[in-house]
Each structure stands twice: as structure tokens, then as C-alpha cells.
Amino acid sequence: MNKTLLKSVREYKKQSVLAPLFVILEVLMEVLIPMEMAKIIDTGIAEGNLTYIVQRGLILVVMAMLALWFGAIAGKMAAIGAAGYAKNLRHDIFYKVQEFSFKNIDRFSTSGLVTRMTTDITNVQMAYMMSIRLLARAPIMVLLSWVMTLLINVKIALLFLIVIPLLGGTLIFIAKKAHPHFIKVFDEYDVLNNSVQENVNASRVVKAFVREDFEISKFHGISGYVYNLFTKAEKIVAWNSPVMQFTMYVVVLLLVAIGGKSIVTGTMATGELTSVIVYALQILMSLMMVTFVFVMIMIAEASTDRITEVLTEVPEMKDKEDSVKEVPNGEIVFDHVNFSYSGKGGNLSLKDINLHIKSGQTIGIIGGTGSAKSTLVQMIPRLYDVTEGSVRVGGRDVRDYNLEALRDQVSMVLQKNVLFSGTIYENIRWGNEHASDEEVQRVCRLAQADGFVNEFPAGYDTQIVQGGNNVSGGQKQRLCIARALLKKPKILILDDSTSAVDTKTDALIRKAFREEIPDTTKIIIAQRVASIEDADQIIVLDGGSVVGVGTSEELLKTNEIYREVYESQVRGGEEHE
Structure with missing residues (x-):
């Protein structure tokens, strides 16, 4: 775990510290138990001393109960600490994404961000929980078990000094061989999630074009690749168990050989041999735990890097300390604006834009596909920053404004605006969460949405499903316009937002705007x-580039592009009639 991610532990530090402490106490009890068993065998049973057996038996039971209690507390603390850590990570990533500009978001795909907040965080959570439990348990168990073995038989203890590094090194080697395959898996998870997301979002298109078989084939291809990567990794990791079992049996045989000879020569008692075998098993199992955790940490390492990318991403736009928090009016000035999505040196999407829009004016923007109409208006609420030049709103450079204050006064209905799960009331109140029912209904009347809303059985309490798929395209656009109007903005931008409504409704919306x-x-x-x-x-x-500015009459006389569009639509429509 790197320092960036560990900052998210925060209020769960207490549990994260207590978990390994209770684990150490649990290990201490487990290490003392074999010693008590040896005393019962070598003293109590060998001498037939029932009182001694009962006394030591009671101590044994108390130790076992304490070990159980310490283990349960450690497990609870580790679970709370890991779950809380994961909760904070999700919180931090989500809040970080809210600070991103469009340019920041463009760096990460939607499916990539979703994978980071689900699969990647789950991997980190599991690795963290195992780290604060098993990584505290295994080394202490190995050390204390070896010390106890040393007190009983030096030769056997020296045997462990050979076995422990040999076995540990082998298991770590296996884990490292599997690591590259685990790293590749998570990049493919993004591709897999993206495929599923596209298929679900575009389900109507898929069915309309009868492309289910193609989508299934594409999904199977990606899913199969993820399966192959996991299979390769798991095949390597699968060697852990046979190597462990082989070592365990070899060690037990050597223990029996050395211990049996020591018993014959009288340098070791039967109970001591029993406890040494238990210690051997504890040491070997602890080494296997370390390897298992090591594999999990390596899996989580790829996830850690991906999460860190988001948390360390620097938001392109930040408020100045003395940022302006009030927009005086809706005047807009573009002053020699150049813009490239790639930044300086990239291909320019906007070239030397110079415009002056007076407050209260109605401005139309027209142009062919790819003429940068949407890009132009996204400069106004500062969804992107200009590459060169400046955009001024109300006489101030937009970069001088507090982002929240600026965007509160610039309402934008995007081409791909969406509705959220919830009632119509709740969706409209995105524009103003404190608006009354009457205010919501008023803006819906302005947006020509009131009529169809009242036709729903539940009216404004009608539930909108995810993405607004239970309303038509035109209805969705009108609800989005109403939502924008509820903000009472100084600037209202409609980015091709009436394309799905009929011309009569479009005219009524524009009439309501004027009045x-x-x-x-x-x-x-x-x-x-x-x-x-x-x-x-x-x-x-x-x-x-701006190739014409003026009224419709002026542009018909001076601008060939506008005249061609006008004649193809207006005169073409008349001829068709």
C-alpha cells in the first residue's frame, strides 16, 4: 500500500492498529498451548498424576478460549478497518472525480472509473485486511515457534533455519511469476466493463439491427481473454500447495527421525516431540499464509496503481483564492480565442474567435458537423479552458470566477443531457433543490413539458427510470430545458436541445423565452x-472559425454557407409541400 492510499484509512486507524495487536496475543496463546500439551504428556500422563493433568488441562482450556477470543476480536477489528478503508477510498475517488474538468475525465474512460471504484477497491480492501491480520500473525508465529523449538531441541531448530528461507524463497518466486498475469487482467476488466456498458446502453440499437450474436461474440472474446489470463496466473499459484505439502511431509519425516533418535537416547521426551511437530506445522502454515498474502498484495498492487492515478490527478481547473463569486450580467466576449483538446501545440478546434454578445440577447449558432459549435459554448461555463485568448462573462475573465458561482449563472442543456432515477419533481429540482412545486411546474410550462407530464397517471411524481428511458427524446429534452430554467440563470445555452421536438413546440419554447x-x-x-x-x-x-455574424436577413445576403442551409431547409420544405 502506498502513502497516497493509506491517507484514506483516517478514522479507522484505531481498528487497523488493534487488529495486529490482538493477532499477536492470539499467536502467543497458540504458541504456549503445545508447551502445555508436552507437560501434560511428559509429566501428568507419564507419572499418572491426575491432579496435574486437570490443572494443566484447565490452563490449556483457558489458553484456547483466550486464543479464540483474541482471534475473534482481531478478525472483527480487521474487517471494520478494511471495510472502512474501502469506504473512504470510494468516497475519495468519487469526490476527486467531482473536481475534474472535462479534460481530466477524458483521460479515464467511464468503465475504467467504475472498475477502479468496484473491483480495484475490493482487491485493495482484501489485501489490506490480510496484511493487518496475516502479515502480523505469520512472522510472529514463525519467530515464536522457532524460539520454542530451540528451547526444546537445537538440532531441529537448526533444521528450520534451512527449511524456512528455502521454502519461503520458493513460494515468493512462484508468486512473482504469477504477478505479471494479474496486472494484465485489470486492464482487460476495463475493456470488458466497457463492452457490457455499451451493450446495455445501446440495447435498443443492438436489437433494432439484430446484432445480438455479434455482441455476444465480442463479449465472449474479451471474457475468454480475461479467463485465459487468470488461468495462467492460477496455474502458477497452484504450485504453492504441492510444494507446501511436499515440504511439510519431508520436515515431519526428518522430525520423526531426529526426534525418535533423541527419545531413544533420552535427550527428548515424547511430549516434547509432539509439541515440536505442532510448532513445525505452525511455521509451515505461517509461511503459506505469507505467500497467500503476498499473492493478494501483488494483485492489489495493480489496483493500487490504478486508484492512485485518479487520486493524484491534478484538476485542470482550480478556483483562485480571490475568485469572484457574483456574475453581474450575461454579457459574453470571446477575445482571440484558440482552443485545442490536446493543449498547446495540438490541432486547434477553435481558431481566433472574436465575438461580443450583449446581455439579454438571443444568439443562434449554426454550422456543419464538426464545426466546433458545442466546443465554442463549452468555453462559457468553463467546462474547458481556452488554449489562448480569453472568454469574459459580465466583464470578467471566466478564470477569475469561482467555478460554482459561474456555473450557477450559466445553465447549459447539453446534446446528451440525461435524466436521473427518481421522480420528475426530483429531476427538475437539480436546477434548484429548494424550489417549490409551483416553481417546478412553472418552468415546465415554459419548456412546454407541463402538458405531457400531467398526462402521466402520477403526474410530477412519475418515476423516471435510469437514463430517462421511459420518456421520449423530445420529452427528455423539454424536461432538461425546464431543469436549466429553474436555476434562473443569466446565460442559457441550448446545445441542439430542441432537435427532437416538433417545429410548433420549438416555436412555443422560443416564444416563452422571449416573454x-x-x-x-x-x-x-x-x-x-x-x-x-x-x-x-x-x-x-x-x-x-467564425465565418459570419448577423441577422438572418443580413446573412442571406452576405454568407454563402447560411444561404445554402436556409434554401435547402426553407425553400426545399416549401417545394416539398
């Missing part, structure tokens, strides 16, 4: 000219 939120700056990205035709200004983008 109900005249002071809010409204930016509408659309593929339909009709959605932006009445905007105060229309921005035409092509290849990441």
Missing part, C-alpha cells in the same frame, strides 16, 4: 434554421 426571461442571454445551437431565424444575431461556424 418570460428577456434579461437572460440565450444561446441556441440548432440544425434547423427555423429555430434561430428570429435570433438577434446568428453566428455561422465552419471548421472552428
Whole structure:
């Protein structure tokens, strides 16, 4: 475990310290038990002293009960400590991800983050629990058992000095050979989870194109590769048991040979030989425990590296100490803005953008696929930072604002907006958790969502399933618009957010915007000219550059791209009619 991850132990340090302490007490009792058994055999039974046998027997029972109690407490403390550690790790990763900008999130796939918060953390949890229990137990057990053996018979103790490093080295060698295969497995887990996630999310497409067999084949391919990697690793680790058993039998035979000769010569008693055999088994089993834990730690090492990647990721965007916490108005200025997803030196998605949008204006943005329309508006709430130049909102560079304050005043309805599991009320209140029922219903009326919501048997208490799959695309878009309006923003951005609604509903939404939120700056990205035709200004983008700005009438005269789109949609539609 590295230092970064161990910081997450926090309030569970007490349990993490007490667990090995109780383990040591448990081991102490277990090491003393064979000694008491030897006394019962060599003194009590040999001399027929029943009183001695009963006395020592009672001490033996007390030791066994204490060992049981210490073991139970150690197990409980280790379980609490490991489970708490895993809980804190999940908490820390989840909170860290909340700080990420889009650029940070782009570094990790969704399935990769899910695997880190599930499989990887489970591996770390198991390794941690075994470390604070078994790694404390095994070395102490080996040491104390060897000391007790030394007190009984020096020759046998010297035998262990040969066996212990030889067996330990062999088992560690086996574990190291398996390690590379375990590392590969977790990278493939990401691919496997991604395949499952894609299949479930796109289940309607899969069924519509009758591609179930292809998806099954793809899943079997990845699953089979994971199986092969695990099989290779487990085949290597499987050598642990036969090597252990062989060593155990050889050691027992040697003990019997040395011990038997010592009994004949009178230098060792029968009970002492029995206790030495028990100590031998304790030593060998402890070595096997160490190897088992070593394998688990190596499995967890790959998981540890993957978790550390997330925890040490530096959020691209951080608030300044003197960050501005109030956005005065919805004025927007793009000043010689260049942007590349790869940072400086990368291919520019936005090239020398210069725009001035007055507060309260309605702005339309149009352009072909890949013209960077979505990229442009993502600069405003600072979902990405500009590579060069600056974006100003309300007269201040967006980088001067407190991120939460800025985004509270810039409501954005993304192309791929989603609804969450819960009621319609709960989904809309993402815009303002303290909003009343009347406020929720009002914004739904503005977004033209009130009508279909009231048609549901449960109305606004209707449950939305995960991803909003029980409402249509147009209904989902209108609910997302209502959610954005509930924030009462100074800037409202609709990123192609009315593409799934009919033209009449689209017109009613825009009419409500003009009448109900005249002071809010409204930016509408659309593929339909009709959605932006009445905007105060229309921005035409092509290849990441602004190639035209003006009203619809002005652009029809001066901009060929806009004129072509207009004629293909408006005049083409008229001819079709």
C-alpha cells in the first residue's frame, strides 16, 4: 500500500492498529498451548498424576478460549478497518472525480472509473485486511515457534533455519511469476466493463439491427481473454500447495527421525516431540499464509496503481483564492480565442474567435458537423479552458470566477443531457433543490413539458427510470430545458436541445423565452434554421472559425454557407409541400 492510499484509512486507524495487536496475543496463546500439551504428556500422563493433568488441562482450556477470543476480536477489528478503508477510498475517488474538468475525465474512460471504484477497491480492501491480520500473525508465529523449538531441541531448530528461507524463497518466486498475469487482467476488466456498458446502453440499437450474436461474440472474446489470463496466473499459484505439502511431509519425516533418535537416547521426551511437530506445522502454515498474502498484495498492487492515478490527478481547473463569486450580467466576449483538446501545440478546434454578445440577447449558432459549435459554448461555463485568448462573462475573465458561482449563472442543456432515477419533481429540482412545486411546474410550462407530464397517471411524481428511458427524446429534452430554467440563470445555452421536438413546440419554447426571461442571454445551437431565424444575431461556424455574424436577413445576403442551409431547409420544405 502506498502513502497516497493509506491517507484514506483516517478514522479507522484505531481498528487497523488493534487488529495486529490482538493477532499477536492470539499467536502467543497458540504458541504456549503445545508447551502445555508436552507437560501434560511428559509429566501428568507419564507419572499418572491426575491432579496435574486437570490443572494443566484447565490452563490449556483457558489458553484456547483466550486464543479464540483474541482471534475473534482481531478478525472483527480487521474487517471494520478494511471495510472502512474501502469506504473512504470510494468516497475519495468519487469526490476527486467531482473536481475534474472535462479534460481530466477524458483521460479515464467511464468503465475504467467504475472498475477502479468496484473491483480495484475490493482487491485493495482484501489485501489490506490480510496484511493487518496475516502479515502480523505469520512472522510472529514463525519467530515464536522457532524460539520454542530451540528451547526444546537445537538440532531441529537448526533444521528450520534451512527449511524456512528455502521454502519461503520458493513460494515468493512462484508468486512473482504469477504477478505479471494479474496486472494484465485489470486492464482487460476495463475493456470488458466497457463492452457490457455499451451493450446495455445501446440495447435498443443492438436489437433494432439484430446484432445480438455479434455482441455476444465480442463479449465472449474479451471474457475468454480475461479467463485465459487468470488461468495462467492460477496455474502458477497452484504450485504453492504441492510444494507446501511436499515440504511439510519431508520436515515431519526428518522430525520423526531426529526426534525418535533423541527419545531413544533420552535427550527428548515424547511430549516434547509432539509439541515440536505442532510448532513445525505452525511455521509451515505461517509461511503459506505469507505467500497467500503476498499473492493478494501483488494483485492489489495493480489496483493500487490504478486508484492512485485518479487520486493524484491534478484538476485542470482550480478556483483562485480571490475568485469572484457574483456574475453581474450575461454579457459574453470571446477575445482571440484558440482552443485545442490536446493543449498547446495540438490541432486547434477553435481558431481566433472574436465575438461580443450583449446581455439579454438571443444568439443562434449554426454550422456543419464538426464545426466546433458545442466546443465554442463549452468555453462559457468553463467546462474547458481556452488554449489562448480569453472568454469574459459580465466583464470578467471566466478564470477569475469561482467555478460554482459561474456555473450557477450559466445553465447549459447539453446534446446528451440525461435524466436521473427518481421522480420528475426530483429531476427538475437539480436546477434548484429548494424550489417549490409551483416553481417546478412553472418552468415546465415554459419548456412546454407541463402538458405531457400531467398526462402521466402520477403526474410530477412519475418515476423516471435510469437514463430517462421511459420518456421520449423530445420529452427528455423539454424536461432538461425546464431543469436549466429553474436555476434562473443569466446565460442559457441550448446545445441542439430542441432537435427532437416538433417545429410548433420549438416555436412555443422560443416564444416563452422571449416573454418570460428577456434579461437572460440565450444561446441556441440548432440544425434547423427555423429555430434561430428570429435570433438577434446568428453566428455561422465552419471548421472552428467564425465565418459570419448577423441577422438572418443580413446573412442571406452576405454568407454563402447560411444561404445554402436556409434554401435547402426553407425553400426545399416549401417545394416539398
